[in-house]
Amino acid sequence: MAAPRPSSSRTPSSRLEGILADTDRIQELSDSDGEYEDMGTATQEEMANIAYLESVRIPIEDGLTTESSAVTEETLQAVLPFLESNPNDFPLNIFGLPQLQREKHINFLKHALGDYPRQFAMMDASRPWLLYWSLQGLTALGYDISEYRERVAHTFTLAQHPEGGYGGGYGQLPHLAATYAAVLSIVMVGGSEAYESINRKAMWRYLGQMKQPDGGFTMAPGGEEDIRGAFCALVVLSLLNIPIKLPPDAPARTHGLTSFLDNLGEWVSECQTYEGGISATPLNEAHGAYAFCGVGCLSIMGPPKEMLNKYLNMSTLIHWLSSRQCAPEGGYNGRTNKLVDGCYSHWVGGCWSIVEAATASTNICNRSALARYILSAAQAKKGGLIDKPGKKPDAYHSCYNLAGLSHAQHRYTYEAKVQEDLGGGDLDAPYYWKAQGDYDDEKVWGDTDIVNEVHPIFVIPFKAVHDCRRYFMEKEGF
Amino acid sequence: MPKYYHDDPAWSDIDPLPQDDGTLHPLAAIAYTEEYSEAMGYLRAVMAKNEFSERVLGLTEHIISMNPAHYTVWLYRAKTLSQINASLRDEIAWLNPTALKHLKNYQIWHHRQTIIDALDSPDGEADFIATMLEQDAKNYHVWSYRQWLVKRFGLFDDEEELRWTESMIESDVRNNSAWNHRWFLVVGGRDGQAIGEDVVAREIDYAKRAVRKAPQNQCPWNYLKGIVRHAQLPISTLKDFALEFADMRRPDDIYSSHALDLLADIYAEQESKEEAERALHLLATRFDPIRAHYWNYRKSLLEQAGTAA
Numbered sequence: 040m041a042a043p044r045p046s047s048s049r050t051p052s053s054r055l056e057g058i059l060a061d062t063d064r065i066q067e068l069s070d071s072d073g074e075y076e077d078m079g080t081a082t083q084e085e086m087a088n089i090a091y092l093e094s095v096r097i098p099i100e101d102g103l104t105t106e107s108s109a110v111t112e113e114t115l116q117a118v119l120p121f122l123e124s125n126p127n128d129f130p131l132n133i134f135g136l137p138q139l140q141r142e143k144h145i146n147f148l149k150h151a152l153g154d155y156p157r158q159f160a161m162m163d164a165s166r167p168w169l170l171y172w173s174l175q176g177l178t179a180l181g182y183d184i185s186e187y188r189e190r191v192a193h194t195f196t197l198a199q200h201p202e203g204g205y206g207g208g209y210g211q212l213p214h215l216a217a218t219y220a221a222v223l224s225i226v227m228v229g230g231s232e233a234y235e236s237i238n239r240k241a242m243w244r245y246l247g248q249m250k251q252p253d254g255g256f257t258m259a260p261g262g263e264e265d266i267r268g269a270f271c272a273l274v275v276l277s278l279l280n281i282p283i284k285l286p287p288d289a290p291a292r293t294h295g296l297t298s299f300l301d302n303l304g305e306w307v308s309e310c311q312t313y314e315g316g317i318s319a320t321p322l323n324e325a326h327g328a329y330a331f332c333g334v335g336c337l338s339i340m341g342p343p344k345e346m347l348n349k350y351l352n353m354s355t356l357i358h359w360l361s362s363r364q365c366a367p368e369g370g371y372n373g374r375t376n377k378l379v380d381g382c383y384s385h386w387v388g389g390c391w392s393i394v395e396a397a398t399a400s401t402n403i404c405n406r407s408a409l410a411r412y413i414l415s416a417a418q419a420k421k422g423g424l425i426d427k428p429g430k431k432p433d434a435y436h437s438c439y440n441l442a443g444l445s446h447a448q449h450r451y452t453y454e455a456k457v458q459e460d461l462g463g464g465d466l467d468a469p470y471y472w473k474a475q476g477d478y479d480d481e482k483v484w485g486d487t488d489i490v491n492e493v494h495p496i497f498v499i500p501f502k503a504v505h506d507c508r509r510y511f512m513e514k515e516g517f
Numbered sequence: 518m519p520k521y522y523h524d525d526p527a528w529s530d531i532d533p534l535p536q537d538d539g540t541l542h543p544l545a546a547i548a549y550t551e552e553y554s555e556a557m558g559y560l561r562a563v564m565a566k567n568e569f570s571e572r573v574l575g576l577t578e579h580i581i582s583m584n585p586a587h588y589t590v591w592l593y594r595a596k597t598l599s600q601i602n603a604s605l606r607d608e609i610a611w612l613n614p615t616a617l618k619h620l621k622n623y624q625i626w627h628h629r630q631t632i633i634d635a636l637d638s639p640d641g642e643a644d645f646i647a648t649m650l651e652q653d654a655k656n657y658h659v660w661s662y663r664q665w666l667v668k669r670f671g672l673f674d675d676e677e678e679l680r681w682t683e684s685m686i687e688s689d690v691r692n693n694s695a696w697n698h699r700w701f702l703v704v705g706g707r708d709g710q711a712i713g714e715d716v717v718a719r720e721i722d723y724a725k726r727a728v729r730k731a732p733q734n735q736c737p738w739n740y741l742k743g744i745v746r747h748a749q750l751p752i753s754t755l756k757d758f759a760l761e762f763a764d765m766r767r768p769d770d771i772y773s774s775h776a777l778d779l780l781a782d783i784y785a786e787q788e789s790k791e792e793a794e795r796a797l798h799l800l801a802t803r804f805d806p807i808r809a810h811y812w813n814y815r816k817s818l819l820e821q822a823g824t825a826a
Contacts, residue, residue: 095807097774101731106654107691108731155547161584162547169545187544194543209536210561211589261592263627313700313743314693322705323661324697357811358778362735366807375693375735377655403814405807 084135085124088415092122092367095408107376114378114427118368121416121428129418132485136414139444139488143422144437145182148173151423151434152187164207167198167220172438174227178500179441179490188228192236195221203238203245213245214259219271226278226507227499234510240517243281246272246299247289254302255320265319266310269303270332273339274497277466278504280511300340307333308350314375315355327363327373327386330356334393335496341468343453347397357394357403363387369408370416370427380426381417381436384409384443385498392446392495396453406447407481413444414488445493448484450475461508469496470508519552520579522559527572533558534565556580564593569600578611585615591624595631605636613645617652626658630665639670643681654685655694664701673706690727696736704747717748725758732762732773742779753783765795774804781815790819 081089101108120126129137151173155162162169170191177184197209198221204213205221225233249256249272256268276283276299283299285292296302309321310333316325317333334356337346347353363371363383371383391404417424417440423432424440452475461470474492494504522528535558538546549557556579563573577594580587598608609632616625633642646666649659672678679702685695703720704712712720721744727737745754762776771777777796784793794816801812 097733097805097807099733099772099774099804101733103690103731105689105691105731107689152544155545157548157550157553159547160549160553161586162545163549163584164587164589166545166547173545190541190544193539193541194545197537197539197543206589207587209538210534210557210564211587212592214588259588259592261595261631262588263623263630312697313705313747314697314739319657319661322664322701324657324694326657357814361808361811364807366805369807374655375696375739376691377693400814400817403811405810408807 082124084131087135088123091411092119095369095405096367111376111378115368117428118379118416122368122411125415127418127420132414132483132488134483134485136411136483137418138485139414139490140418140422141180141487144418144424144441145177145180147419147421147423147432148176148180148182148434148437151437164211164214164217166208167195167205167217167224169434170194170224171220171227172434174224175493175499176434176437176441178227178503179438179445179493181491184228188230188233191224191228192233195225196236199236199238200245201241203241203243212259214262215249215256215268215271216258218242218245219274222275222278223497223499226497227503229503229506231510234507237279239279239281239511242275242279243517244286244288246276246281247286247291250285250289250291250296250299252291252294252296252302254304254306266307266317266329266332266336267319269307270336270339272299273336273466277339277469278497278507278511280464280508280514283465304337304340304346304350307336311351311356313355315352315357315359316374317351317356324374325359327371327383330360331386331389334390338393338496339466339469342455342471343393343397343468344399346468347394353394353398357398360387360390360394361404364405364408368412368416369405369410370412371409378427379412381413381424381443382426382439384413384417385439385446388443388446389495389498392451396451401450402478402480406478407483410444410447410483413440413447414484441490442493442498444484444488445490446495448477448482448489449492450478451492451495461505461512464512469494470505472496472501474501519550521552521555522576523555528559531559531562534561550583553580553583556583560590560593569597571601571603573597574601574603581615585619585622586624588624591628595628598632599635605632608632609636609641616645616649620649620653620656621658623658626662630662633666634669639666639672642666643677647681650685654689654692657694660694660698663698664706667702668706673702678702686727690730691734691736693736696740700740700743704744712748714748717744717750720744721754728758728762728773732776735775738773738775738779742782752779752786755779756783759783763796765792765799768799768803771799771804774800777804781812785819785822790823793819 125131125137127137129140132138151169174184174187195205198205198207198217200206200213205218206212206214207217225237248260249268251257251264255264256272257264258268285297285299310317312318312325314325317330318325319329334347337350340346365372365379368379370379370381371387372379373383373386388409395401395403416428419425419432424437425432426436452473453471454473455471461467472495492501494501497504533555536554556576560576560580574594574597577590580590598605612629619625633639646659646663649656667673667678682695682699682702685692686699703716721741724737724741741755745752759776759779762773763771763780777800781793781796784796797812797816801809
């Protein structure tokens with residue numbers, strides 16, 4: 040057995056000792072990146088941060104170095120200066136952490152909705168995502184997106200396929216990822232004109248083409264089948280109140296299936312791996328983004344307590360989700376021995392409200408450590424949020440870091456009585472969620488760092504969810 | 518050099534369908550190059566008339582070179598290949614360098630899967646995958662594709678497949694994708710068939726040896742627990758082994774938080790509630806404090822189990 044060695048000389052504890060011994064300049068903080076100025080002597084806040092990091096470190100480190108451990112260590116060294124100190128020179132909140140740079144992020148996301156130069160042709164099939172990520176990020180930051188209503192409806196009218204569903208843009212084939220992003224964007228801006236721009240009957244038939252005999256869904260005609268498809272399809276079916284019976288021409292009918300839900304719970308169940316997490320298709324590796332799709336899909340099929348316990352091994356799932364939190368960084372990774380990345384603040388962080396509802400417990404995860412990572416390490420100096428320090432901001436990481444911050448700050452509970460007027464009808468489970476106050480106990484955010492509430496399943500504002508469902512509940516037929 | 522179609526006699530019969538943005542300026546609009554816009558206009562036109570031909574292959578190749586993430590183009594290309602009975606070997610030869618350039622692309626892998634499925638032979642694929650993994654040893658698409666390949670061509674009992682997987686684990690014992698692939702080969706892909714006692718013993722031994730190399734690496738611990746659960750053995754089968762790395766009587770000599778975690782499960786199974794609590798307490802306060810809430814949640818489950826019994 041390789042002898043475990045004491046942790047490396049660059050741990051927070053040894054730094055703390057150095058700082059306490061004398062008040063020399065913290066050399067490493069200043070040379071983390073050429074663009075940052077020397078930070079001077081350690082401040083009260085820095086000493087508190089360093090003491091905190093020491094308190095959540097795992098005090099065991101293996102002697103053996105492999106490629107994985109080397110890149111993990113490299114990443115930690117790139118992230119630590121941001122958790123210990125404030126290389127971006129952001130104003131600090133009362134907990135000594137960088138404040139949420141609301142205005143900068145709003146500007147960044149508004150810009151992300153604007154025009155792109157020609158080098159962005161590779162995003163041509165992903166434009167619906169750019170809209171969804173930017174609009175959701177803006178609403179989380181409290182920005183009123185109604186100014187975009189007409190242009191959102193117009194953009195997606197061009198991308199809607201005559202045979203149902205949405206493609207990346209004009210003339211593109213329908214795809215479930217594009218359809219998911221398009222529907223959520225339309226629901227966010229809301230209004231009958233936007234709602235009515237969706238051809239729901241054609242959508243029903245398109246989704247019928249995606250349903251597979253094994254229970255899952257393909258992403259496109261002739262495209263890959265994976266758990267994104269199952270989640271995206273159920274989001275659309277539920278929000279638009281589309282019948283759950285398969286359309287007459289759905290190929291899965293020839294295999295005896297009659298409902299979109301047939302074999303679906305079993306299929307999701309097969310995606311849970313020996314580690315406890317959930318994979319893209321049965322037997323692939325457990326992965327954070329697919330875990331959210333899996334628990335999200337089940338939570339649309341029925342109450343989380345019933346569905347998750349029926350189709351998933353909850354103890355291994357919770358063990359695996361919990362293991363995703365990186366120490367001492369506080370952010371999440373997506374798979375065992377992979378690197379911390381701000382987008383998993385949502386993909387993994389967002390699973391917790393659902394899992395807690397399913398187990399009737401609260402606060403199984405470390406929300407304050409996650410919020411620390413987002414505020415300290417995932418905000419870009421000039422606005423927008425990021426994977427990790429050194430990476431460029433983009434709409435994707437902005438959206439999912441902000442959603443993660445929302446999961447950390449707000450308590451979302453599942454209550455059978457909360458939305459009685461929306462209850463009833465097919466796939467009504469997602470309408471029993473309620474935002475129920477904030478997590479105040481271990482908070483590390485000030486009042487101005489609080490983002491808006493985000494619906495735990497649909498990841499858009501609650502009001503947008505309720506307005507849309509109500510609209511289509513009241514509408515007769517297609 | 519940009520390639521255009523409007524002055525190409527081979528395309529003179531086609532009226533391109535230009536992108537119609539209507540009267541309002543769309544959001545997140547891209548200022549396409551003339552070359553890209555024109556090629557897409559021709560693609561929309563051939564798609565509208567369901568043309569499948571050699572020249573469509575050329576056109577889709579051209580667009581993919583400008584935008585490899587364009588699923589519409591890939592799907593139409595796949596359909597064209599099948600409609601005109603094109604050489605699938607030529608397609609794979611073209612695809613290889615394209616895939617190496619665009620590692621994180623869903624479409625390329627799905628396309629490859631479609632082609633290899635139609636070719637009905639996995640020849641050469643293992644080598645290609647190995648080349649891809651040299652660039653990125655944990656690439657999700659590549660591993661998923663490998664799993665599809667093994668299942669499609671029934672390679673579960675191919676000794677070379679297991680040997681290759683071991684070599685991947687050998688070169689980085691923390692590569693969880695390689696561990697997952699081992700699980701797939703040995704247990705998961707066998708449609709629920711029971712695995713023999715000899716295989717269970719072999720796998721437990723394999724994972725234990727990996728733990729000894731780096732006890733704080735979670736991959737082999739997860740694997741061990743998975744095997745024991747799958748074989749329906751009591752988890753206490755692993756007790757002596759876990760104690761080697763985490764003897765709670767000597768908390769200063771604990772070499773693995775994962776061993777403590779496992780011990781907590783073992784003690785819970787054996788109804789040694791106090792011991793289980795002690796392991797969870799050590800995790801929450803000393804060996805894995807960032808997850809203190811989780812370890813405390815596990816403690817609360819012990820209470821519930823106690824009340825129920």
